[in-house]
Amino acid sequence: MGKKSVYIGLITILIIVIGGLALFKLTNKQSQTNNNQAVSQFSVPNIPVSEDLLEKFMISEPTSTESINFQQLQQTSTQPQENLYTLEEVSQNNSKESCWTVIRDRVYDLTEWIDKHPGGEDKVLSICGKDGTQVFERKHGGQEKPEEALKRFEIGKLRQ
Ligand code: HEM
Incomplete structure (x- = not known):
């Protein structure tokens, strides 16, 4: 085997290693963005659902003034009217x-x-x-x- 073919062999291996590394990095990045997407799709803050709807289904604590008023309304409506x-x-x-x-x-x-x-x-x-x-x-x-x-x-x- 001549020196030339040794060089060609080494360069080929180098290309394969660099190419492989580049490919690995690329696929890794992609799976990470996929993961992020998956998190953002299923985590509560990013769900495009109104707070009202969440309250109705008892997913979160009622915090808005609207819902507090609603609670007060419910409380007063169950109390007998004062004569x-x-x-x-x-x-x-x-x-x-x-x-x-x-x-x-x-x-x-x-x-x-x-x-x-x-x-x-x-x-x-x-x-x-x-x-x-x-x-x-x-x-x-x-x-x-x-x-x-x-x-x-x-x-x-x-x-x-
Ligand atoms: C308006 C509603 C009234 C209620 C609910 C009421 C209730 C009572 C009660 C529970 C007792 C027994 C007390 C005890 O055993 O220690 C009592 C006794 C008595 N109440 Fe009345 N009362 C009323 C109005 C009046 C009024 C307007 C007068 C007089 C102006 C009066 C004069 C007396 C007297 C003289 C006794 C007897 C024993 C005592 O001297 O404490 N009450 N009352």
């Missing part, structure tokens, strides 16, 4: 058959309590159809039992 009464309406319930009173701007229907009151019927009857705040507070203000008993009869608030 408002005028003093005029209260004054029409001034008998043993129907006894309403106002104490600290809240309206109470005391009808059921009249014949159960330990202090006597007349005391409760004296505040039917009117604002009984002063009378009640003078006798029972700050007393635990009467205050607790009163809570059970609340039907709404006084319309100011």
Whole structure:
């Protein structure tokens, strides 16, 4: 074998090695970009889905003000509406058959309590159809039992 053919052989090997390296690098790069694409296709931040839709399907925590308002709306809509009464309406319930009173701007229907009151019927009857705040507070203000008993009869608030 002559020197010439040795050189040719070496150059051929060099070309094959360099070519192989170049080819390896190229395919490696391509698979990396493929991987990136795969990640970007399936990772949550890049999915072109609106936050609203994500919330509906409970994928993410609700963060937008819109969704918070929606939650508040749901909460309030399940709560019973607060009734408002005028003093005029209260004054029409001034008998043993129907006894309403106002104490600290809240309206109470005391009808059921009249014949159960330990202090006597007349005391409760004296505040039917009117604002009984002063009378009640003078006798029972700050007393635990009467205050607790009163809570059970609340039907709404006084319309100011
Ligand atoms: C408006 C709603 C009222 C409620 C829910 C109420 C509730 C009560 C309760 C729970 C007691 C028993 C207290 C105890 O055992 O310690 C009581 C007793 C009594 N209440 Fe009333 N009360 C009301 C109005 C009045 C009024 C307007 C008067 C008088 C102006 C009055 C005069 C008395 C008296 C004299 C007693 C007897 C025992 C005591 O002196 O504390 N109450 N009441």
